Amino acid sequence: MRHFLPLALVCLLGSLLPMAPIAAAQEPPSPVVFTPRPDSEIPAGPFGDLVRKGEKIFTQTGKYAGKYVGNDLTCESCHLDRGRKPYAAPLWGAYVSYPRFRTKNMKVSRLGERIQGCFRFSMNGVAPPLAGDTIRSIVAYSFWMSKGAPVGTPLVGTGMYHMPPTSHKPDPFNGKKVYKARCALCHGADGLGASSGGDVAFPPVWGPRSYNAGAGLAKVGKLAGFIKMNMPLSKGDTLSDRDAWDVAAYVDSQPRPADPRKKS
């Protein structure tokens, strides 16, 4: 599904431009590894300022966009390496994939609207206005990061990792064992994370200060994909698929804030 739109675009372009190589329309183009430009290339001036502001909001969301945030997470808690890491829904991948149709609300969403979604669900907060500074800065940050990314070619590591389908039913009991052995060190046996001198250090993975039940990670498959490639931190891709499914089922069986769409 993810690669369908860009692919469709390639096909469309291929048929519109007679000069385009025919092969592109027949064989799916092979995925390209993309690396965003280094920070040092962020230009001086108003555009650069907006980009830098977007990065601040992204990495210290509570401090720079506090009124829209309802938990202890930052955007970077899930979009690792300041939104750059492959398979942690990187911003460079996001910029080139919108507008796009989403089944969550059955409409074609713009990037700004997608970001609003993460504020509402993943950050358990409220959506900042589309035309306001917060969304504009994050969109600018995302735009800058995607500079040089080919449009219409699948890029390696956009979105979250899609777990291959499994025949076994994810088992939260085994998941609890995996959690204790591989996750509790940082996120705490109680899932509430850890603080350092009053500042949030390890983010909570459940409980009142974590993502709410309407968030992407509240779906076991999405969470399993995130964990598989990214957790334990710096040890991505060391859990077996089965353990990733099970620990995701365990984490998502724990209490967390309700889905705001279901509150009356």
Added chain:
Amino acid sequence: MNPSRCFIRYLTLPAMFLLMLSSLPAAQAGDLIEKGKTIAREGNGLPGSTACMECHRFHGGGMPSIASPRIAGQPQKYIEHEILGVKAGTRFAPVMAGVVNNLSRSDIRAVAAWYASVRTPKLRDVSPYDPKLVALGKRIALKGEWKKNVPACVLCHGPEGRGIPPHFPYIKGQNKGYLLQQLMSFAFLKRADDPQGLMRGIARRLSLQERKAVAEYFASLTPPPADGQPDTSPSGKETR
């Protein structure tokens, strides 16, 4: 005889005992620190025992000249864990091994309690900090080196490296010789007591230059008042 009454009688004794115990901890913690203090100053009295203060100083400031770490205010649990690691051989430390070998489990708990409770100012490091290395180290510390799968150091060692108790020690204000030595030990698997091999993986992926740089950067900062405590001095706050 009424079985439930009998049951209650059996319960009252342990209950009273528990009540007595609950008034103990404060006094016990004090005793433990006192005992640790003595071991730190004089050793534990067994033949051949050495006082911790000979390398770590009485107030835990360490000795930069011999790369002996500052341990004042590290979490008690972390200090205990490290002494046990040295004893068990999972942490390679030939000098330290000779010293802690004859410490009992309760001696270890006691010295850990002492050093966790003391505070001391930073000692002068062996040489001035190289601004170029500090700048590179700062970048890795605050942003990571993700193309080698190295996350920002501060994600696990707390903002500015002030520690996340009880498992993640503070590293800001530690002496540079010790920091570099430990990164080398992790990289070459001589220190293997880190949970899940997290530090072994990270240290191995850094180049020698990068290890030097992060050591230099964290050493250049002021130590936290205690593990996990924010630094209130003007130079203490490093934001990303």
